[in-house]
Amino acid sequence: MIQFIGAFLFGSFPGSAYRPLLQALYAQGYSLVLHRFSFNPVQFNHWQVAFGLLERKQQVLDQIQQALPPDKAAFYADPTNTCWLGHSLGCKFILLLEILSNQPDRREEILRGALPVLAAESILARLGHMERTSADGGQGVRDQASILLAPEISNTVRVLRSGWQISRQGVQPNLQQTKDLVLASFELFNLTGVIGFNSDGISLDDVEFLRSELARREVPSLPIAELEGWHFEPLGLHVGRLAQSIDDGFVQLRATLKQPLVS
Template identity: 45%
Template sequence: MLQNTEPTFRKLSNSQIALHPNPKGIIQFIGSFIFGSFPAWAYKYLYQYLFDQGYSLILYRFPLNPIQFNHWEVSFGLLKEQYLLKTEIIKILREENQPDDVINTYSNPANYLWLGHSLGCKYIILLEISSNEPTKRSQILQKCLDKKDADEAIKQIALIESVQQTSKGIINQLLPETESVNQFFIKNQSSILLAPEISNTVRILRSSWRISNSLANPNQKQTECLISSSTELFNLTGIISFNLDCIAEDDVMFMVKQIKHKRFPALHKELEGSHFQPLSISIENLGQSIVYFFDELKSR
């Protein structure tokens, strides 16, 4: 499996993975609406570049459902998938007698990176918010959400904690000589947001007119409240935007403003292109920026 230099994807659970023979990190990718349901095909050239740079790839898919407005549900589903995939990958590596240093790369949570595009960024942001210290997290959820939604989110997080413990137990059995690392959800994992779309609004021809989706959960106001209230988080977040983007422009401005107040200097770069530039054949500048950002975030 690990002798091939091309990103040959295999289906594992509901996702697709391509394991590099000498991984410098594991990029977990969540794509945009529609294209995120067919990521291996839609982002083909971007994946080829990142694999060539030494990254293993995990492509999370979410169902192509135009009326799926519960973004909490999607995010929590992706997190459960992460724990399942991690244990399954380690099982595969053990069965194939891969070297200990390769297996240890996949067992260490710090080597898992997040890359999102458009709506996929919102799912990563919600996972980051869910990774806060429990008491603080509950306070923020209750502050920013309706009581019913806050109670449901807290309930779902508790259920995922049990999934996490199960995964940890399996990995400890597979790797008894490896010291277990405590990792709460995606805390302390680097993430890069490509043209983040968190408000579910579309700007028409760079005018003041907007098309908005008021059914999204959490909605724009709630999402912005969750982000701005999570002052301890997003220290390992980078943002890449595009100068002709008329979909995520406002959300990029909001997110850049938020990371400017964090522990480290803000990591933001604007490239030429439209909102869907990551799906383009010409991705060298974008790929170079992603690699540079991950290297910079790793040093923090």
Template identity: 35%
Template sequence: MMTFKPLCHSWVALHPEPKGIVQFIGGAFFGSFPTIAYRYLLEQIFEAGYSVIALPFRFSFRHWSLAIELLKEQETLRPELIALAKHLNYDHTVYEDKTNYSWIGHSLGCKYIALLELLSDRQLTGMDAKQIREIEQAIARFSIYSVSIKGQPSLLLAPDISDTESAIPIRALAQLLDKLKLGVLPTRAQTQDLIEQSQLFNLTGLISFDRDTIAGSVTQPSAKNDVLWFLTQLKQRRYSLLHQELSGKHLEPVGIRLGRWIVDFNPLDKFAELISDRPLETVVIQFLDRLQQRQQNIVQTAPTESEEYAIVSTLDRRY
């Protein structure tokens, strides 16, 4: 049975025999209390054999800083997870290897995960000097090797690459904040440019929903359709993007179990659905397993940690 314990700044549920560790970051509002809002999804991931780390969502216009905080939390948590597993007489060796960790994001949480992937690429061209300085200051306490999620799969659920207009519905005010360099950074356009230039994102899966008016969908094309944009950009990588579109709206991953029903906190949607009619968790687990297999294939040809230090100046981008 999944039981969350507070550890560092996260909620942690350790599986007695874990085959991997899933780090979950949700979207704005619901992501602030992930162990409640995303309870059923996290339960099913745990029952599939994964330890689960639920990272509470934090709001800020400085998305680089928030993404780097997730990485800092991972580094801080790792020795604590090992110690806790030993205390519980669980297998602790799985927590020692960074490639046993995976990421799942929902909505804006996906953007933070994408930014971590971009940091692994070490080429952040196209940004102004202020953003570069902010990133350098945020990672100053990290070794070069640590500022990376290279080798860690990521699964994006209804990804939303938000910018200032997404956070502030008054367009004139959002534009003013952007003009004064006080809005969301990196912007949606900057994030897209960086992903286009990157050769990574080979361990990525994406699940979309056919009635999603925020992240978009395959069946609802629009000017700011992040789902279609990701599908277009990531289909030509070393490994094509894993993708499946399911029935539902943007908040489909949200829900708790009440008997045979999943309640999703959204009275404007269906509010509740039978577990038997809900395919999301099955697809999530299938994608996790497939991404883990890809990861094993890639790691076999990847450089070791010492080799990573030696070749970092050449910006090796083999995966």
């Protein structure tokens, strides 16, 4: 099962904006859960978005357990059968989900080291509440593979090919904090792949940053690919090669689950 979150604007109507890609993945045998990007109102607190994703993830699993017979529901109950796919800014939320799913002691250390005191306290308090009340006991996205398509984690969103930008100075966490969180989480992202595009002028720096970081992880052969196209290639009609690269990446990542690594 793939849980998908798309780009700013287009991710607010993912079923139509990404239809060709989603259809191609469905044809490859994946079940799909689409998470809408909050565009109206625009959400500047990306931690809130990440917490919302954790809550909706559990709601989806609860609905599956109620709707399917036990033998089929058991497949979806296994966390290793869930994968995450993000595009553009949607990838940032997947990164935050990974950080929130770290072991409690390390998670607290990383959050306190990268964020202002009040921000870290607020996040840790909400995490504590979720872990006490969640059916998965704080599992989060541990042991779940993820692939990031043209990841964009900066504080500026560009619209299509134009120079028009939406600057988000009050976004949380900001670009430097996000990078610091990833840099400090050296035991994480062992089940993460990145797919970039050779004509992408929007997320080039972020793609290079994440590629460099993944190269330092315990798994030396994480799927890192560069395909032809621009930043919004996943929205196109001719996405057969991209869909195959995504499938190949998930197969490779899930194979690493046999190793004793933290996701």
